[in-house]
Amino acid sequence: MAMTFVSSPHSARVNRVDQVMLQVCLALVPGTLALVWFFGWGVLINMALATLFAVLAEALVMKLRGRPALPAISDYSAVVTALLFALTIPPTMPWWMTMLGIVFAIVIVKQLYGGIGYNPFNPAMAGYVFLLISYPVATTSWLPPDVPALLEARELSTLSFLDSARLIFMGALPEGLTWDAVSAATPLDEMRTLLDQGQTIDEIRASSPLWGSFGGRGWEWVGNWFLLGGLYLLWRRVISWEIPVAVLGGLLAASAAFWLVDPQHFPFPGFHLFSGAAILGAFFIATDPVSACTTRRGQLIYGAAIGGTIFAIRTWGGYPDAVAFAVLLMNIAAPMIDQYSQPRVFGHRRSERKKA
Amino acid sequence: MSGLRSLLPGGQRKLWHFHGGVHLPDEKTLSNGCPVAAAPLPTQLMLPLQQHIGAPARCRVSVGDKVLKGQLIAEPQGYISAPVHASSSGTVVAIESRPIPHPSGLSAPCVVIETDGEERWAELPAPLAASAAELDACDPAALRERIRASGIVGMGGASFPTNVKLNPGKDQPIDTVVINGAECEPYITCDDLLMRERAADIVDGVRVMLHLVQAKRALIGVEDNKPDAAAALNRAIADAGVDDRVEVVVIPTLYPSGGEKQLIRILTGKEVPSHGIPAQIGIVCQNVGTAAAVADAVLRGQPLIERLVTVTGRGVVEPRNYRVPIGISAEALIAASGGYRGELAKLVAGGPMMGFRLDTDLVPITKATNCLLALTPEESPDPGAPLPCIRCGRCAEVCPANLLPQQLYWHARAKELDKVQDYNLFDCIECGCCAHVCPSHIPLVQYYRFAKTESWAREQEKRAADHARERHAAREARLERQERERKAKLRKKKEAVAAGGTKPAAAGAKPAAGGAKPAVGGAKSAPAGAQSTADAKAKSEAATAATEDRADKQALIEAARRRAAEKKAMLAKAQETTAPPADQDASAQDDAAATTKRAQPREAVVADQE
Numbered sequence: 001m002a003m004t005f006v007s008s009p010h011s012a013r014v015n016r017v018d019q020v021m022l023q024v025c026l027a028l029v030p031g032t033l034a035l036v037w038f039f040g041w042g043v044l045i046n047m048a049l050a051t052l053f054a055v056l057a058e059a060l061v062m063k064l065r066g067r068p069a070l071p072a073i074s075d076y077s078a079v080v081t082a083l084l085f086a087l088t089i090p091p092t093m094p095w096w097m098t099m100l101g102i103v104f105a106i107v108i109v110k111q112l113y114g115g116i117g118y119n120p121f122n123p124a125m126a127g128y129v130f131l132l133i134s135y136p137v138a139t140t141s142w143l144p145p146d147v148p149a150l151l152e153a154r155e156l157s158t159l160s161f162l163d164s165a166r167l168i169f170m171g172a173l174p175e176g177l178t179w180d181a182v183s184a185a186t187p188l189d190e191m192r193t194l195l196d197q198g199q200t201i202d203e204i205r206a207s208s209p210l211w212g213s214f215g216g217r218g219w220e221w222v223g224n225w226f227l228l229g230g231l232y233l234l235w236r237r238v239i240s241w242e243i244p245v246a247v248l249g250g251l252l253a254a255s256a257a258f259w260l261v262d263p264q265h266f267p268f269p270g271f272h273l274f275s276g277a278a279i280l281g282a283f284f285i286a287t288d289p290v291s292a293c294t295t296r297r298g299q300l301i302y303g304a305a306i307g308g309t310i311f312a313i314r315t316w317g318g319y320p321d322a323v324a325f326a327v328l329l330m331n332i333a334a335p336m337i338d339q340y341s342q343p344r345v346f347g348h349r350r351s352e353r354k355k356a
Numbered sequence: 357m358s359g360l361r362s363l364l365p366g367g368q369r370k371l372w373h374f375h376g377g378v379h380l381p382d383e384k385t386l387s388n389g390c391p392v393a394a395a396p397l398p399t400q401l402m403l404p405l406q407q408h409i410g411a412p413a414r415c416r417v418s419v420g421d422k423v424l425k426g427q428l429i430a431e432p433q434g435y436i437s438a439p440v441h442a443s444s445s446g447t448v449v450a451i452e453s454r455p456i457p458h459p460s461g462l463s464a465p466c467v468v469i470e471t472d473g474e475e476r477w478a479e480l481p482a483p484l485a486a487s488a489a490e491l492d493a494c495d496p497a498a499l500r501e502r503i504r505a506s507g508i509v510g511m512g513g514a515s516f517p518t519n520v521k522l523n524p525g526k527d528q529p530i531d532t533v534v535i536n537g538a539e540c541e542p543y544i545t546c547d548d549l550l551m552r553e554r555a556a557d558i559v560d561g562v563r564v565m566l567h568l569v570q571a572k573r574a575l576i577g578v579e580d581n582k583p584d585a586a587a588a589l590n591r592a593i594a595d596a597g598v599d600d601r602v603e604v605v606v607i608p609t610l611y612p613s614g615g616e617k618q619l620i621r622i623l624t625g626k627e628v629p630s631h632g633i634p635a636q637i638g639i640v641c642q643n644v645g646t647a648a649a650v651a652d653a654v655l656r657g658q659p660l661i662e663r664l665v666t667v668t669g670r671g672v673v674e675p676r677n678y679r680v681p682i683g684i685s686a687e688a689l690i691a692a693s694g695g696y697r698g699e700l701a702k703l704v705a706g707g708p709m710m711g712f713r714l715d716t717d718l719v720p721i722t723k724a725t726n727c728l729l730a731l732t733p734e735e736s737p738d739p740g741a742p743l744p745c746i747r748c749g750r751c752a753e754v755c756p757a758n759l760l761p762q763q764l765y766w767h768a769r770a771k772e773l774d775k776v777q778d779y780n781l782f783d784c785i786e787c788g789c790c791a792h793v794c795p796s797h798i799p800l801v802q803y804y805r806f807a808k809t810e811s812w813a814r815e816q817e818k819r820a821a822d823h824a825r826e827r828h829a830a831r832e833a834r835l836e837r838q839e840r841e842r843k844a845k846l847r848k849k850k851e852a853v854a855a856g857g858t859k860p861a862a863a864g865a866k867p868a869a870g871g872a873k874p875a876v877g878g879a880k881s882a883p884a885g886a887q888s889t890a891d892a893k894a895k896s897e898a899a900t901a902a903t904e905d906r907a908d909k910q911a912l913i914e915a916a917r918r919r920a921a922e923k924k925a926m927l928a929k930a931q932e933t934t935a936p937p938a939d940q941d942a943s944a945q946d947d948a949a950a951t952t953k954r955a956q957p958r959e960a961v962v963a964d965q966e
C-alpha cells in the first residue's frame with residue numbers, strides 16, 4: 001500500500017488551505033455588504049469580474065507552467081486575492097482596468113514568483129498600486145456614499161444596478177448626468193486637499209456635510225463591518241492578533257502624537273482609524289501570511305511599521321490613502337525583520353539567540 | 357483549570373507553561389474502561405538483544421538451551437547497556453535477525469524462545485529490602501547494580517538504561533525526581549491503568565529513586581484527564597506515609613506535556629539546557645512504568661520481563677490494556693484483542709503523534725513498546741499531496757520548543773544543513789504538533805528527521821575524513837623518520853668502514869628472515885669472531901620476533917579493514933532508508949513513492965514520556 005505520509009504524526013490534520021481561504025471569504029461578507037449599501041452594486045460587479053479574471057489567469061498560468069490547474073484554483077487563494085483587490089478599487093472602475101489589475105496581481109506578482117506561498121509581495125495590493133500608478137484618476141474617483149443628507153447637499157445621484165453595469169462595461173454615464181454628479185472625493189482625499197489649502201481642521205469640518213463623527217459620513221461605518229469580519233478571523237484563529245493590533249496601534253500612536261501637538265492641522269486618531277482602508281488593511285491585507293513576517297515579535301514590528309507608514313504617507317505623501325504602499329514597503333522588509341526577531345528557543349539563554 | 361487544581365490534594369502548587377502545544381481529542385476512553393488483562397502466553401517469544409539505548413547485550417545462550425522464566429539470556433556490554441531476560445520458560449530455537457519495532461523497519465538479532473507453557477521461574481535474586489521503608493539501610497551501589505542486572509530501561513519510550521540515569525554523579529546534586537505519569541499522547545492508557553492498579557508499587561519505586569539520587573522530593577505529573585490515577589497515587593502516598601516527599605501534581609491536558617523537557621518545565625519552571633540533560637539542573641525524570649519496574653527488581657528480585665501495553669484504535673475489535681511478556685509478537689496481541697476490524701490504514705507502535713508505522717505485525721513487543729495502535733482510514737486519513745507552504749505560522753504557534761518550523765522546513769528542503777542547525781534543528785523533539793496543524797499538510801517532522809540524519813551522516817563523514825587525514829599525516833611522518841634513520845645508519849656504517857679500513861665480509865649473506873633491518877645491518881657490520889656470532893644469533897631472534905609482531909599487526913589491519921567494509925555496507929543501507937522526503941512542490945505529487953521511504957532511526961531524539 002503506497003502511503004504518502006508514513007512519518008508521524010498519524011493524526012487527522014486539523015487545518016486545510018482551502019478552508020482557511022474560505023474563512024477569509026466568509027469574513028469579508030459584512031464589510032462587503034456595508035460597501036454595497038453605501039456605494040452600490042458596482043462593488044459586487046467588480047468582485048465578480050475580478051474573481052473571474054483571477055481564476056482564469058491562475059488556470060492559464062498553471063497550464064503554461066505545465067502543472068495541474070485544478071488544485072491551484074481550488075485552494076481559493078486567487079479568489080481571496082481577487083476579492084480584496086476588488087474591495088479596494090472604486091465601484092466605477094472600467095472592466096478592463098479591473099482585468100488588467102487582477103491579471104497583473106495573479107500573473108506577475110504571484111505566479112511569476114512561483115505561485116502560492118512564494119510571492120514576496122501582497123498580490124492584491126500590488127495589483128491595486130499598478131492601477132493607481134497607471135490610471136490615477138480612475139482609481140481615485142469614488143462614488144459618494146449613499147447618505148441622503150449628503151447627496152442632497154451636494155446634488156449628487158446614486159447609481160442603480162443597471163447604471164453601474166453600464167458604467168463599468170461601456171463607460172457610459174446615465175443620461176443627463178455628468179461625471180461630477182456621480183463621483184466624489186474620498187474623505188481622506190478631501191481632508192488633505194483642504195489642509196494643503198491652509199484650512200484648519202475646525203474650518204474643514206464645519207464647511208461641509210461630508211464629515212461624520214470620525215471620518216466621512218457613510219465611509220466611517222464601513223470599517224466597523226470589516227472589523228466584525230476581522231474579529232471572526234481572530235476567533236477562528238485564521239489570523240493571530242499581533243499584526244492587526246500592531247497596525248492599528250501604530251496608526252493610532254503616530255496620529256495621536258501629532259494630533260496632540262497640533263490638533264488644528266492633524267486630524268484626530270479616530271479619523272485615521274475609520275477612514276480609507278485602515279481596518280480592512282489591518283485585518284485582511286497586512287495579515288496575508290505569505291508576504292508578512294512570521295515570528296511573533298516580527299509581526300508586531302511589521303504591523304506597527306505599517307501603521308506608522310500609513311500615517312506618514314497619508315499626511316505627507318503624494319497619495320490620499322496609503323495602506324497598499326505601506327504594506328508593500330513592509331513586504332520588502334519582512335524577511336529582514338524575521339531574521340532579527342527570532343524567539344528564544346527552549347533551553348537556550350536569551351543571549352545566545354541566533355542573530356544572523 | 358486552577359479551580360480544578362484546587363479541588364485536588366496538593367493542587368495548590370504553581371504550574372508553569374511551555375510555549376505552544378495542541379489540544380487533541382484524547383481517545384482514551386476506547387481502552388481505559390476495563391482493567392488490565394494478562395495476555396495469553398504465546399508459543400514463541402522474540403527477544404531483541406537491543407531494546408535499549410547503548411550497546412546491544414551479548415547473548416549468553418545457544419540454540420537448544422532450555423531457559424527458565426526470568427533467566428538472564430543476554431548480558432550488558434559496557435556501562436550504557438542492559439541485559440535481557442527470558443520472559444517465560446522454554447527452549448531457545450533460534451538466534452537470528454528478525455524484524456523489530458523500529459522506525460527504520462530493519463531487522464536485528466533476536467533470541468527466539470519456544471515456550472513450554474510451564475512458566476517455571478529461574479531462581480531470582482533475593483530482595484534487597486523487605487519493604488520500601490527499609491531502604492535507608494541499602495547501599496546505593498547495590499541498588500543500582502540490581503536495577504542494572506534486572507534490565508530496567510526507561511519505559512516511556514526512550515529506553516535509556518535506568519541505573520545510568522539514577523547515577524548522576526557527585527558533582528550533579530539532584531534536588532527533584534520528576535515522575536512522568538502525564539501520558540499526553542492520545543489513545544495510550546497503559547500508564548493510566550498502571551497508576552490505577554499499581555499505585556503502591558510506583559510509590560515504592562519512587563522511594564528507591566529518591567534514596568538513590570538523594571533528592572528531597574519527587575513530583576508525579578499526571579494530566580487532568582486521569583483523575584482516577586491521580587487519586588490512586590494520592591492514596592498510595594498517604595498509605596506509605598511519604599506525603600512530605602512525594603507529591604502528585606495534576607497538570608492541564610495539553611500535548612506534549614509528557615515530553616521530558618516540557619513536564620520538567622511545567623512542574624518546576626526550569627528549562628533543561630539545549631543539548632543538555634535534566635541532571636544539569638538537578639532533576640532526574642523517570643516514567644511511572646519504570647518506577648514500578650524498579651520496585652519489582654529491588655523489593656521482589658524480579659527482572660523486567662513484562663510490561664503493560666495498550667492495544668487500541670478503531671481498527672481492533674476490543675481495545676484494552678494487556679500485561680504482556682516482553683517478546684510476544686504484535687500479531688498475538690492483536691489476536692488477543694479479537695483481531696483487526698474493518699479496513700486498516702496503518703498499525704502504529706506508540707501513539708498517533710510520535711509513534712511509528714509498523715510494516716508488519718510480526719514484530720516483538722519490547723521494553724519500550726507502550727502501545728499498538730490500529731488506525732482506520734477515518735482516524736488517520738491520508739492527508740493527500742502536500743501543498744506549498746503558505747507561511748501561515750501556525751507551526752511556530754504550537755511548537756513546544758519555540759522553534760521556527762517553517763524556516764527549518766525551507767532550509768531542510770534545500771538541504772542547507774548549516775542553516776537548519778542555525779535554526780536549532782536539534783532542539784526539535786519531533787512531537788509532531790507542527791505537522792498536525794499545518795494547513796498545507798506538509799510532512800514537517802519527516803523533513804526534520806531527514807535533515808537530522810543528513811547532519812549526522814555529514815558529521816560522521818567529516819570525522820572519518822579527519823581521521824584519514826591524521827592517519828595519512830602520521831604515516832608520512834613515520835616513513836620520513838624511517839628514511840632518516842636508515843640514512844643515519846648508512847652514514848654511521850660508512851664512517852665505521854672508513855675508520856676500520858676493512859670491507860664487510862658477508863655483504864651478500866643477508867639473513868633469510870630478512871626484513872628486520874637492524875638485524876641485517878648488525879650482521880653486516882659485525883666484526884669477525886665468536887663475539888659476532890653470538891651477536892648475530894641474538895639479533896636474528898629479535899628479527900623473528902619482529903616478524904611475528906608484524907604478522908600480528910597484519911591480522912589487526914585485516915580485521916580493521918573488514919570492520920571498515922562492514923561499516924560502509926551498513927552506512928549504505930542506512931542511506932537507502934533515509935531517502936529525502938519527496939520534493940513537495942505542487943509538481944511532485946507523483947513522488948509519493950519516494951515519500952514512503954522511511955526516516956532514519958532517531959537515537960538521539962527525546963522520545964515522548966521518557
